[in-house]
Amino acid sequence: MDILNALVALLNFVVIPATAYGAQLALGALGVTLIYGILRFSNFAHGDTMAFGTAMTILVTWALQAAGITLGPLPTALLALPFAIALTAGLVLATDRVVYDYYRRVRAAPVILVMVSVGVMFVMNGLTRFVIGVDEINFADGARFVISARGFREATGLAEPLTLRSSQLITLITAALVVWALFWFLGRTRTGKSMRAFSDNEDLALLSGINPNRVVAVTWIIAAALATTAGTLYGLDKSFKAFNYFQLLLPIFAAAVVGGLGSPVGAIAGGFVIAFSEVGVTYAWKKVAGYLIPAWQPEGLLQLLSTEYKFAVSFAILIIVLLFKPTGLFKGKAV
Protein backbone atom coordinates (compact mmCIF):
# COMPACT_ATOMS: atom_id res chain seq x y z
CA MET A 1 0.00 0.00 0.00
CA ASP A 2 1.35 3.38 -0.98
CA ILE A 3 -0.59 5.99 0.90
CA LEU A 4 1.72 8.88 0.05
CA ASN A 5 1.46 8.43 -3.71
CA ALA A 6 -2.28 7.90 -3.43
CA LEU A 7 -2.62 11.16 -1.51
CA VAL A 8 -0.56 13.08 -4.04
CA ALA A 9 -2.61 11.68 -6.91
CA LEU A 10 -5.81 12.61 -5.07
CA LEU A 11 -4.53 16.13 -4.42
CA ASN A 12 -3.32 16.58 -7.98
CA PHE A 13 -6.37 15.30 -9.84
CA VAL A 14 -9.25 15.93 -7.44
CA VAL A 15 -8.62 18.27 -4.52
CA ILE A 16 -6.73 21.07 -6.23
CA PRO A 17 -8.82 21.26 -9.45
CA ALA A 18 -12.08 20.91 -7.53
CA THR A 19 -11.09 23.59 -5.02
CA ALA A 20 -10.25 26.05 -7.78
CA TYR A 21 -13.40 25.17 -9.72
CA GLY A 22 -15.44 25.37 -6.49
CA ALA A 23 -14.14 28.87 -5.79
CA GLN A 24 -15.13 29.95 -9.30
CA LEU A 25 -18.60 28.46 -8.91
CA ALA A 26 -18.92 30.04 -5.45
CA LEU A 27 -18.25 33.52 -6.86
CA GLY A 28 -20.81 32.91 -9.60
CA ALA A 29 -23.37 31.54 -7.14
CA LEU A 30 -22.84 34.54 -4.83
CA GLY A 31 -23.97 36.83 -7.65
CA VAL A 32 -27.03 34.68 -8.35
CA THR A 33 -27.94 34.45 -4.68
CA LEU A 34 -27.56 38.21 -4.13
CA ILE A 35 -29.86 39.00 -7.02
CA TYR A 36 -32.34 36.40 -5.81
CA GLY A 37 -32.27 37.75 -2.27
CA ILE A 38 -32.53 41.42 -3.09
CA LEU A 39 -34.19 41.70 -6.51
CA ARG A 40 -36.23 38.54 -5.94
CA PHE A 41 -35.76 36.62 -9.16
CA SER A 42 -33.46 33.94 -10.56
CA ASN A 43 -31.20 35.70 -13.02
CA PHE A 44 -30.67 33.37 -15.96
CA ALA A 45 -28.46 35.95 -17.64
CA HIS A 46 -25.77 35.52 -14.99
CA GLY A 47 -23.72 33.02 -17.02
CA ASP A 48 -23.68 35.35 -19.98
CA THR A 49 -22.87 38.30 -17.74
CA MET A 50 -19.79 36.26 -16.77
CA ALA A 51 -19.03 35.70 -20.45
CA PHE A 52 -19.42 39.39 -21.27
CA GLY A 53 -17.29 40.40 -18.28
CA THR A 54 -14.56 37.97 -19.29
CA ALA A 55 -14.69 39.21 -22.88
CA MET A 56 -14.13 42.73 -21.55
CA THR A 57 -11.20 41.47 -19.46
CA ILE A 58 -9.69 39.88 -22.56
CA LEU A 59 -10.08 43.03 -24.66
CA VAL A 60 -8.48 45.20 -21.97
CA THR A 61 -5.74 42.58 -21.49
CA TRP A 62 -4.93 42.72 -25.21
CA ALA A 63 -4.87 46.49 -25.09
CA LEU A 64 -2.53 46.47 -22.11
CA GLN A 65 -0.28 43.88 -23.73
CA ALA A 66 -0.19 45.91 -26.93
CA ALA A 67 0.88 48.91 -24.87
CA GLY A 68 3.64 46.76 -23.38
CA ILE A 69 2.12 46.64 -19.90
CA THR A 70 2.21 43.30 -18.10
CA LEU A 71 2.23 42.17 -14.48
CA GLY A 72 5.38 40.06 -14.77
CA PRO A 73 4.73 36.63 -13.25
CA LEU A 74 1.04 37.45 -12.69
CA PRO A 75 -1.49 37.36 -15.53
CA THR A 76 -2.14 40.76 -17.10
CA ALA A 77 -5.85 39.92 -16.82
CA LEU A 78 -5.73 40.81 -13.12
CA LEU A 79 -4.78 44.36 -14.07
CA ALA A 80 -7.56 44.43 -16.67
CA LEU A 81 -10.15 43.13 -14.21
CA PRO A 82 -11.16 46.46 -12.59
CA PHE A 83 -11.73 48.04 -16.01
CA ALA A 84 -13.76 45.02 -17.13
CA ILE A 85 -15.86 45.21 -13.96
CA ALA A 86 -16.61 48.87 -14.63
CA LEU A 87 -17.64 48.10 -18.23
CA THR A 88 -19.82 45.14 -17.19
CA ALA A 89 -21.43 47.12 -14.38
CA GLY A 90 -22.25 49.77 -16.97
CA LEU A 91 -23.92 47.18 -19.17
CA VAL A 92 -26.04 45.60 -16.40
CA LEU A 93 -27.07 49.01 -15.05
CA ALA A 94 -28.14 50.03 -18.55
CA THR A 95 -30.02 46.73 -18.91
CA ASP A 96 -31.73 47.36 -15.60
CA ARG A 97 -32.77 50.84 -16.68
CA VAL A 98 -34.06 49.69 -20.08
CA VAL A 99 -35.56 46.31 -19.13
CA TYR A 100 -35.96 45.30 -15.48
CA ASP A 101 -36.97 48.71 -14.16
CA TYR A 102 -40.27 48.55 -16.02
CA TYR A 103 -41.15 45.12 -14.61
CA ARG A 104 -40.35 46.28 -11.08
CA ARG A 105 -42.58 49.29 -11.49
CA VAL A 106 -45.55 47.18 -12.61
CA ARG A 107 -44.68 44.78 -9.76
CA ALA A 108 -44.39 41.81 -12.12
CA ALA A 109 -44.43 38.30 -10.63
CA PRO A 110 -40.99 36.73 -10.10
CA VAL A 111 -41.61 34.14 -12.82
CA ILE A 112 -42.09 36.94 -15.35
CA LEU A 113 -38.78 38.48 -14.28
CA VAL A 114 -37.13 35.07 -14.75
CA MET A 115 -38.46 34.93 -18.33
CA VAL A 116 -37.29 38.50 -18.90
CA SER A 117 -33.82 37.48 -17.72
CA VAL A 118 -33.87 34.63 -20.25
CA GLY A 119 -34.43 37.27 -22.93
CA VAL A 120 -31.60 39.36 -21.53
CA MET A 121 -29.47 36.21 -21.55
CA PHE A 122 -29.98 35.72 -25.30
CA VAL A 123 -29.17 39.34 -26.05
CA MET A 124 -26.02 39.32 -23.91
CA ASN A 125 -25.09 36.00 -25.44
CA GLY A 126 -25.24 37.50 -28.92
CA LEU A 127 -23.52 40.68 -27.84
CA THR A 128 -20.58 38.78 -26.37
CA ARG A 129 -20.14 36.67 -29.51
CA PHE A 130 -20.45 39.76 -31.67
CA VAL A 131 -17.74 41.53 -29.70
CA ILE A 132 -15.21 38.73 -29.27
CA GLY A 133 -16.28 35.80 -31.43
CA VAL A 134 -17.14 32.19 -30.72
CA ASP A 135 -13.65 30.66 -30.71
CA GLU A 136 -11.71 29.43 -27.75
CA ILE A 137 -9.35 32.13 -26.44
CA ASN A 138 -6.42 31.64 -24.15
CA PHE A 139 -5.52 34.86 -22.42
CA ALA A 140 -3.40 33.65 -19.51
CA ASP A 141 0.15 34.97 -19.45
CA GLY A 142 2.85 35.19 -16.78
CA ALA A 143 4.23 32.20 -14.90
CA ARG A 144 2.31 28.98 -15.54
CA PHE A 145 3.21 26.89 -12.52
CA VAL A 146 3.73 27.45 -8.84
CA ILE A 147 4.65 23.78 -8.40
CA SER A 148 5.57 21.92 -11.60
CA ALA A 149 5.31 18.17 -12.03
CA ARG A 150 9.01 17.75 -12.66
CA GLY A 151 10.10 20.01 -9.82
CA PHE A 152 7.85 18.14 -7.40
CA ARG A 153 9.13 14.73 -8.50
CA GLU A 154 12.73 15.80 -8.19
CA ALA A 155 12.15 17.36 -4.79
CA THR A 156 10.25 14.47 -3.23
CA GLY A 157 11.24 11.40 -5.22
CA LEU A 158 7.61 10.26 -5.37
CA ALA A 159 6.33 8.51 -8.48
CA GLU A 160 3.23 10.69 -8.67
CA PRO A 161 3.58 14.25 -9.90
CA LEU A 162 1.92 17.21 -8.22
CA THR A 163 1.21 20.39 -10.09
CA LEU A 164 -0.21 23.63 -8.84
CA ARG A 165 -0.89 26.03 -11.64
CA SER A 166 -0.58 29.74 -10.86
CA SER A 167 -4.15 30.26 -12.15
CA GLN A 168 -5.39 27.88 -9.45
CA LEU A 169 -3.55 29.67 -6.67
CA ILE A 170 -4.65 33.07 -8.00
CA THR A 171 -8.24 31.80 -8.11
CA LEU A 172 -8.14 30.79 -4.45
CA ILE A 173 -6.49 33.99 -3.22
CA THR A 174 -8.72 36.26 -5.29
CA ALA A 175 -11.89 34.38 -4.29
CA ALA A 176 -10.94 34.57 -0.60
CA LEU A 177 -10.32 38.33 -0.86
CA VAL A 178 -13.55 38.96 -2.77
CA VAL A 179 -15.62 36.91 -0.31
CA TRP A 180 -14.00 38.69 2.66
CA ALA A 181 -14.71 42.09 1.08
CA LEU A 182 -18.31 41.14 0.29
CA PHE A 183 -19.04 39.93 3.82
CA TRP A 184 -17.37 42.99 5.30
CA PHE A 185 -19.50 45.17 3.06
CA LEU A 186 -22.78 43.38 3.86
CA GLY A 187 -22.09 43.09 7.58
CA ARG A 188 -20.38 46.36 8.47
CA THR A 189 -21.31 49.18 6.13
CA ARG A 190 -24.49 51.21 6.19
CA THR A 191 -25.21 50.48 2.51
CA GLY A 192 -24.52 46.76 2.96
CA LYS A 193 -26.82 46.54 5.95
CA SER A 194 -29.54 48.41 4.08
CA MET A 195 -29.25 45.81 1.31
CA ARG A 196 -29.74 42.99 3.80
CA ALA A 197 -32.67 44.85 5.33
CA PHE A 198 -34.20 45.26 1.88
CA SER A 199 -33.76 41.53 1.25
CA ASP A 200 -35.25 40.64 4.65
CA ASN A 201 -38.35 42.80 4.59
CA GLU A 202 -38.86 45.14 1.66
CA ASP A 203 -41.87 46.99 3.08
CA LEU A 204 -40.21 47.69 6.41
CA ALA A 205 -37.03 48.78 4.60
CA LEU A 206 -39.08 51.32 2.64
CA LEU A 207 -40.72 52.50 5.87
CA SER A 208 -37.28 52.97 7.37
CA GLY A 209 -36.39 55.33 4.54
CA ILE A 210 -34.06 52.99 2.62
CA ASN A 211 -33.87 54.12 -1.00
CA PRO A 212 -34.83 51.12 -3.18
CA ASN A 213 -33.22 52.52 -6.35
CA ARG A 214 -29.87 52.78 -4.61
CA VAL A 215 -30.15 49.25 -3.24
CA VAL A 216 -30.98 47.91 -6.71
CA ALA A 217 -28.10 49.77 -8.37
CA VAL A 218 -25.53 48.66 -5.79
CA THR A 219 -26.78 45.08 -6.08
CA TRP A 220 -26.27 45.10 -9.86
CA ILE A 221 -22.79 46.59 -9.53
CA ILE A 222 -21.76 43.93 -7.01
CA ALA A 223 -23.31 41.16 -9.13
CA ALA A 224 -21.40 42.45 -12.17
CA ALA A 225 -18.15 42.54 -10.18
CA LEU A 226 -18.69 38.98 -8.91
CA ALA A 227 -19.64 37.69 -12.36
CA THR A 228 -16.66 39.32 -14.09
CA THR A 229 -14.24 38.10 -11.42
CA ALA A 230 -15.65 34.56 -11.50
CA GLY A 231 -15.59 34.49 -15.31
CA THR A 232 -12.05 35.83 -15.55
CA LEU A 233 -10.74 33.32 -13.00
CA TYR A 234 -12.49 30.47 -14.82
CA GLY A 235 -11.07 31.67 -18.13
CA LEU A 236 -7.54 31.93 -16.73
CA ASP A 237 -7.83 28.46 -15.22
CA LYS A 238 -9.26 26.83 -18.34
CA SER A 239 -9.88 29.04 -21.35
CA PHE A 240 -12.54 31.41 -22.60
CA LYS A 241 -15.33 30.21 -24.84
CA ALA A 242 -18.69 31.98 -24.77
CA PHE A 243 -20.65 28.73 -25.00
CA ASN A 244 -18.91 27.21 -21.96
CA TYR A 245 -20.00 30.14 -19.84
CA PHE A 246 -23.59 29.68 -20.88
CA GLN A 247 -23.28 26.07 -19.74
CA LEU A 248 -21.81 27.15 -16.40
CA LEU A 249 -25.26 28.50 -15.53
CA LEU A 250 -26.41 25.04 -14.44
CA PRO A 251 -23.67 24.26 -11.89
CA ILE A 252 -23.87 27.86 -10.63
CA PHE A 253 -27.60 27.65 -10.01
CA ALA A 254 -27.19 24.20 -8.49
CA ALA A 255 -24.59 25.68 -6.12
CA ALA A 256 -26.84 28.57 -5.13
CA VAL A 257 -29.83 26.27 -4.56
CA VAL A 258 -27.84 23.64 -2.64
CA GLY A 259 -26.57 26.35 -0.29
CA GLY A 260 -29.99 27.97 0.00
CA LEU A 261 -31.01 30.77 -2.37
CA GLY A 262 -30.46 34.16 -0.78
CA SER A 263 -27.79 32.90 1.61
CA PRO A 264 -24.23 34.11 0.78
CA VAL A 265 -22.59 31.52 3.05
CA GLY A 266 -24.73 28.87 1.37
CA ALA A 267 -23.60 29.97 -2.09
CA ILE A 268 -19.97 29.43 -1.14
CA ALA A 269 -20.61 26.05 0.47
CA GLY A 270 -22.79 25.06 -2.50
CA GLY A 271 -20.03 25.98 -4.96
CA PHE A 272 -17.64 23.56 -3.31
CA VAL A 273 -20.27 20.82 -2.92
CA ILE A 274 -21.02 20.94 -6.64
CA ALA A 275 -17.37 21.18 -7.70
CA PHE A 276 -16.22 18.27 -5.55
CA SER A 277 -19.18 16.13 -6.62
CA GLU A 278 -18.58 16.88 -10.28
CA VAL A 279 -14.85 16.21 -10.17
CA GLY A 280 -15.23 13.23 -7.81
CA VAL A 281 -17.85 11.52 -9.94
CA THR A 282 -16.07 12.04 -13.26
CA TYR A 283 -12.55 11.21 -12.02
CA ALA A 284 -11.07 7.82 -12.91
CA TRP A 285 -10.18 6.41 -9.50
CA LYS A 286 -8.14 3.49 -10.83
CA LYS A 287 -4.80 5.10 -10.09
CA VAL A 288 -5.63 6.02 -6.49
CA ALA A 289 -7.17 2.58 -5.91
CA GLY A 290 -4.05 0.97 -7.38
CA TYR A 291 -1.86 2.66 -4.77
CA LEU A 292 -4.18 1.85 -1.88
CA ILE A 293 -5.07 -1.77 -2.77
CA PRO A 294 -2.25 -3.05 -4.98
CA ALA A 295 -3.71 -6.57 -5.10
CA TRP A 296 -6.92 -5.33 -6.74
CA GLN A 297 -6.79 -5.04 -10.53
CA PRO A 298 -10.16 -3.58 -11.59
CA GLU A 299 -11.15 -3.95 -15.21
CA GLY A 300 -12.53 -0.49 -15.80
CA LEU A 301 -11.16 2.96 -14.97
CA LEU A 302 -13.32 3.21 -11.83
CA GLN A 303 -14.93 6.26 -13.35
CA LEU A 304 -18.57 6.66 -12.33
CA LEU A 305 -19.46 8.98 -15.18
CA SER A 306 -17.55 10.10 -18.23
CA THR A 307 -16.61 13.79 -18.22
CA GLU A 308 -19.02 14.62 -21.07
CA TYR A 309 -21.83 13.95 -18.61
CA LYS A 310 -20.50 16.18 -15.85
CA PHE A 311 -23.54 18.45 -16.02
CA ALA A 312 -25.71 15.51 -15.04
CA VAL A 313 -24.08 15.71 -11.62
CA SER A 314 -25.24 19.30 -11.02
CA PHE A 315 -28.63 18.44 -12.40
CA ALA A 316 -29.04 15.39 -10.16
CA ILE A 317 -27.94 17.35 -7.06
CA LEU A 318 -30.29 20.17 -7.99
CA ILE A 319 -33.25 17.80 -8.23
CA ILE A 320 -32.40 15.94 -5.03
CA VAL A 321 -32.12 19.20 -3.08
CA LEU A 322 -35.35 20.57 -4.50
CA LEU A 323 -37.16 17.33 -3.63
CA PHE A 324 -35.86 16.80 -0.11
CA LYS A 325 -34.55 20.12 1.18
CA PRO A 326 -35.86 23.00 -0.96
CA THR A 327 -34.44 25.64 1.38
CA GLY A 328 -30.91 24.27 0.93
CA LEU A 329 -28.15 23.67 3.45
CA PHE A 330 -28.23 27.15 4.97
CA LYS A 331 -31.96 27.79 5.15
CA GLY A 332 -32.38 30.07 2.19
CA LYS A 333 -35.74 31.03 0.76
CA ALA A 334 -37.80 28.14 -0.58
CA VAL A 335 -37.85 28.11 -4.36
Add this chain to the structure above:
Amino acid sequence: MSFLLAEGMTGGYGAADILHGCTLKVEKGQIAVIVGPNGAGKSTAMKAVFGMLKLRAGHVILDGEDITALTPQARVAKGMGFVPQVNNVFPTMSVEENLEMGAFLRRDDFRDTMEQVYDLFPILKQKRRQNAGELSGGQRQQVAVGRALMTRPKLLMLDEPTAGVSPIVMDELFDRIIEVARTGISILMVEQNARQALEIADMGYVLVQGANRYTDTGAALMADPEVRRTFLGG
Protein backbone atom coordinates in the same frame (compact mmCIF):
# COMPACT_ATOMS: atom_id res chain seq x y z
CA MET B 1 -55.29 72.29 18.14
CA SER B 2 -54.54 68.59 18.57
CA PHE B 3 -51.06 67.31 17.80
CA LEU B 4 -52.52 64.88 15.27
CA LEU B 5 -55.75 65.77 13.58
CA ALA B 6 -57.07 63.36 10.97
CA GLU B 7 -60.44 64.69 9.99
CA GLY B 8 -63.22 63.26 7.80
CA MET B 9 -61.05 60.55 6.26
CA THR B 10 -62.90 58.81 3.42
CA GLY B 11 -61.31 56.21 1.17
CA GLY B 12 -60.46 52.56 0.56
CA TYR B 13 -58.12 50.25 -1.36
CA GLY B 14 -60.25 49.86 -4.47
CA ALA B 15 -63.50 51.30 -5.74
CA ALA B 16 -65.46 50.78 -2.51
CA ASP B 17 -64.74 53.04 0.45
CA ILE B 18 -63.80 51.45 3.75
CA LEU B 19 -63.56 54.65 5.75
CA HIS B 20 -66.55 56.97 5.86
CA GLY B 21 -65.68 60.34 7.33
CA CYS B 22 -63.54 58.88 10.10
CA THR B 23 -61.95 61.38 12.48
CA LEU B 24 -59.05 60.73 14.87
CA LYS B 25 -57.28 63.16 17.22
CA VAL B 26 -54.29 62.67 19.45
CA GLU B 27 -53.02 65.22 21.98
CA LYS B 28 -49.35 65.67 22.80
CA GLY B 29 -48.03 62.90 25.08
CA GLN B 30 -51.39 61.15 25.21
CA ILE B 31 -52.50 57.67 24.24
CA ALA B 32 -55.37 57.27 21.79
CA VAL B 33 -56.79 53.83 21.15
CA ILE B 34 -58.92 52.68 18.23
CA VAL B 35 -61.19 49.74 19.06
CA GLY B 36 -64.12 48.15 17.31
CA PRO B 37 -65.39 44.88 15.89
CA ASN B 38 -63.56 42.91 13.19
CA GLY B 39 -63.68 44.61 9.81
CA ALA B 40 -64.54 47.99 11.31
CA GLY B 41 -61.61 49.57 9.46
CA LYS B 42 -59.38 50.09 12.51
CA SER B 43 -56.12 49.20 10.78
CA THR B 44 -57.28 50.92 7.62
CA ALA B 45 -57.86 54.14 9.57
CA MET B 46 -54.33 53.95 10.93
CA LYS B 47 -52.89 53.24 7.49
CA ALA B 48 -54.78 56.26 6.20
CA VAL B 49 -53.16 58.44 8.86
CA PHE B 50 -49.78 57.09 7.78
CA GLY B 51 -50.44 57.66 4.08
CA MET B 52 -50.61 54.05 2.97
CA LEU B 53 -54.10 54.61 1.66
CA LYS B 54 -55.30 57.19 -0.81
CA LEU B 55 -57.96 59.45 0.70
CA ARG B 56 -60.85 60.73 -1.39
CA ALA B 57 -61.81 63.24 1.26
CA GLY B 58 -60.48 64.52 4.53
CA HIS B 59 -57.06 65.64 5.64
CA VAL B 60 -54.29 64.72 8.05
CA ILE B 61 -52.61 67.46 10.05
CA LEU B 62 -49.55 66.75 12.16
CA ASP B 63 -48.30 69.45 14.53
CA GLY B 64 -50.17 72.11 12.56
CA GLU B 65 -48.81 71.02 9.18
CA ASP B 66 -51.04 69.47 6.51
CA ILE B 67 -49.35 66.20 5.46
CA THR B 68 -52.26 64.68 3.50
CA ALA B 69 -50.26 64.58 0.25
CA LEU B 70 -47.06 63.10 1.68
CA THR B 71 -45.80 59.53 1.16
CA PRO B 72 -45.33 57.27 4.23
CA GLN B 73 -41.53 57.74 3.98
CA ALA B 74 -41.91 61.51 4.00
CA ARG B 75 -44.21 61.24 7.02
CA VAL B 76 -41.51 59.32 8.87
CA ALA B 77 -39.20 62.25 8.23
CA LYS B 78 -41.92 64.57 9.60
CA GLY B 79 -41.98 62.69 12.90
CA MET B 80 -44.31 59.73 12.50
CA GLY B 81 -43.28 56.26 13.58
CA PHE B 82 -45.25 53.24 12.44
CA VAL B 83 -45.12 49.68 13.77
CA PRO B 84 -46.99 47.31 11.42
CA GLN B 85 -48.94 44.44 12.90
CA VAL B 86 -46.93 41.66 11.22
CA ASN B 87 -43.53 41.47 9.51
CA ASN B 88 -42.35 44.37 11.63
CA VAL B 89 -38.71 43.34 12.11
CA PHE B 90 -35.78 42.32 9.89
CA PRO B 91 -35.62 38.63 10.90
CA THR B 92 -32.09 37.71 9.76
CA MET B 93 -30.53 40.86 11.18
CA SER B 94 -29.42 41.30 14.78
CA VAL B 95 -31.45 43.35 17.25
CA GLU B 96 -28.86 46.11 17.10
CA GLU B 97 -28.90 46.15 13.28
CA ASN B 98 -32.70 46.38 13.39
CA LEU B 99 -32.40 49.50 15.51
CA GLU B 100 -29.71 50.90 13.19
CA MET B 101 -32.03 50.43 10.22
CA GLY B 102 -34.72 52.26 12.15
CA ALA B 103 -32.33 55.20 12.33
CA PHE B 104 -31.43 54.93 8.62
CA LEU B 105 -32.75 58.41 7.83
CA ARG B 106 -30.72 59.98 10.62
CA ARG B 107 -27.28 61.25 9.73
CA ASP B 108 -26.38 62.36 13.28
CA ASP B 109 -25.10 60.21 16.13
CA PHE B 110 -27.98 58.01 17.27
CA ARG B 111 -26.18 56.06 19.99
CA ASP B 112 -27.97 57.86 22.83
CA THR B 113 -31.35 57.07 21.23
CA MET B 114 -30.28 53.44 21.09
CA GLU B 115 -29.36 53.59 24.77
CA GLN B 116 -32.81 55.01 25.54
CA VAL B 117 -34.41 52.12 23.67
CA TYR B 118 -32.24 49.66 25.61
CA ASP B 119 -33.24 51.39 28.88
CA LEU B 120 -36.88 51.00 27.92
CA PHE B 121 -36.48 47.36 26.84
CA PRO B 122 -33.54 45.96 28.87
CA ILE B 123 -33.99 42.48 27.38
CA LEU B 124 -33.04 43.86 23.96
CA LYS B 125 -29.67 45.00 25.28
CA GLN B 126 -28.99 41.44 26.42
CA LYS B 127 -30.01 40.05 23.04
CA ARG B 128 -28.57 42.78 20.86
CA ARG B 129 -26.29 40.39 18.92
CA GLN B 130 -29.06 37.85 18.34
CA ASN B 131 -31.14 37.77 15.15
CA ALA B 132 -34.58 39.31 15.58
CA GLY B 133 -36.18 36.30 13.90
CA GLU B 134 -34.98 34.04 16.71
CA LEU B 135 -36.69 36.03 19.48
CA SER B 136 -40.02 35.29 21.16
CA GLY B 137 -43.16 37.06 19.99
CA GLY B 138 -43.10 39.60 22.82
CA GLN B 139 -39.42 40.37 22.37
CA ARG B 140 -39.93 40.79 18.66
CA GLN B 141 -42.68 43.34 19.33
CA GLN B 142 -40.20 45.20 21.54
CA VAL B 143 -37.68 45.24 18.67
CA ALA B 144 -40.40 46.54 16.36
CA VAL B 145 -41.34 49.34 18.74
CA GLY B 146 -37.66 50.09 19.38
CA ARG B 147 -36.99 50.30 15.64
CA ALA B 148 -39.78 52.83 15.22
CA LEU B 149 -38.49 54.88 18.18
CA MET B 150 -35.05 55.25 16.59
CA THR B 151 -36.17 58.15 14.40
CA ARG B 152 -37.27 59.96 17.60
CA PRO B 153 -40.87 60.19 16.37
CA LYS B 154 -43.33 62.66 17.84
CA LEU B 155 -46.24 60.35 17.04
CA LEU B 156 -45.90 56.60 17.41
CA MET B 157 -48.51 54.44 15.69
CA LEU B 158 -48.94 50.83 16.77
CA ASP B 159 -51.08 48.36 14.83
CA GLU B 160 -52.21 45.71 17.34
CA PRO B 161 -48.94 45.55 19.25
CA THR B 162 -50.22 42.77 21.52
CA ALA B 163 -51.51 40.46 18.79
CA GLY B 164 -50.40 36.92 19.53
CA VAL B 165 -48.56 37.56 22.81
CA SER B 166 -49.44 36.13 26.22
CA PRO B 167 -51.51 38.18 28.75
CA ILE B 168 -48.43 38.74 30.95
CA VAL B 169 -46.38 40.02 28.02
CA MET B 170 -49.35 42.14 26.96
CA ASP B 171 -49.47 43.89 30.35
CA GLU B 172 -45.74 44.51 30.18
CA LEU B 173 -45.98 45.93 26.65
CA PHE B 174 -48.78 48.27 27.74
CA ASP B 175 -46.62 49.44 30.68
CA ARG B 176 -43.82 50.25 28.24
CA ILE B 177 -46.20 52.11 25.96
CA ILE B 178 -47.30 54.27 28.89
CA GLU B 179 -43.63 54.97 29.61
CA VAL B 180 -43.08 56.03 26.00
CA ALA B 181 -46.07 58.38 26.22
CA ARG B 182 -44.65 59.92 29.40
CA THR B 183 -41.59 61.06 27.46
CA GLY B 184 -43.91 63.31 25.44
CA ILE B 185 -44.52 61.05 22.45
CA SER B 186 -48.13 60.87 21.29
CA ILE B 187 -49.43 57.37 20.70
CA LEU B 188 -52.11 56.12 18.36
CA MET B 189 -52.84 52.43 18.75
CA VAL B 190 -55.21 49.88 17.25
CA GLU B 191 -56.12 47.17 19.72
CA GLN B 192 -57.95 43.88 19.67
CA ASN B 193 -57.84 43.64 23.48
CA ALA B 194 -60.27 46.53 23.84
CA ARG B 195 -60.81 46.40 27.59
CA GLN B 196 -57.13 46.46 28.57
CA ALA B 197 -56.31 49.04 25.92
CA LEU B 198 -59.06 51.43 27.01
CA GLU B 199 -57.75 51.20 30.58
CA ILE B 200 -54.52 52.90 29.56
CA ALA B 201 -56.09 55.17 26.93
CA ASP B 202 -56.53 58.90 27.39
CA MET B 203 -58.85 58.88 24.41
CA GLY B 204 -60.82 56.01 22.89
CA TYR B 205 -62.36 55.73 19.44
CA VAL B 206 -64.92 53.02 18.75
CA LEU B 207 -65.16 52.51 15.00
CA VAL B 208 -67.98 50.65 13.30
CA GLN B 209 -68.03 50.19 9.52
CA GLY B 210 -65.39 52.80 8.93
CA ALA B 211 -67.10 55.57 10.90
CA ASN B 212 -66.85 56.91 14.45
CA ARG B 213 -69.50 55.36 16.68
CA TYR B 214 -68.37 56.45 20.15
CA THR B 215 -65.60 58.87 21.05
CA ASP B 216 -64.70 59.65 24.65
CA THR B 217 -61.97 59.27 27.23
CA GLY B 218 -60.94 55.68 27.87
CA ALA B 219 -62.48 55.72 31.34
CA ALA B 220 -65.78 57.15 30.11
CA LEU B 221 -66.06 54.51 27.38
CA MET B 222 -65.37 51.79 29.93
CA ALA B 223 -68.14 53.21 32.10
CA ASP B 224 -70.68 53.58 29.28
CA PRO B 225 -73.15 50.66 29.64
CA GLU B 226 -73.96 50.79 25.91
CA VAL B 227 -70.30 50.46 24.90
CA ARG B 228 -69.75 47.75 27.50
CA ARG B 229 -72.71 45.75 26.28
CA THR B 230 -71.96 46.01 22.56
CA PHE B 231 -68.18 45.99 22.39
CA LEU B 232 -66.63 44.89 25.64
CA GLY B 233 -68.72 41.80 26.27
CA GLY B 234 -70.75 43.03 29.30
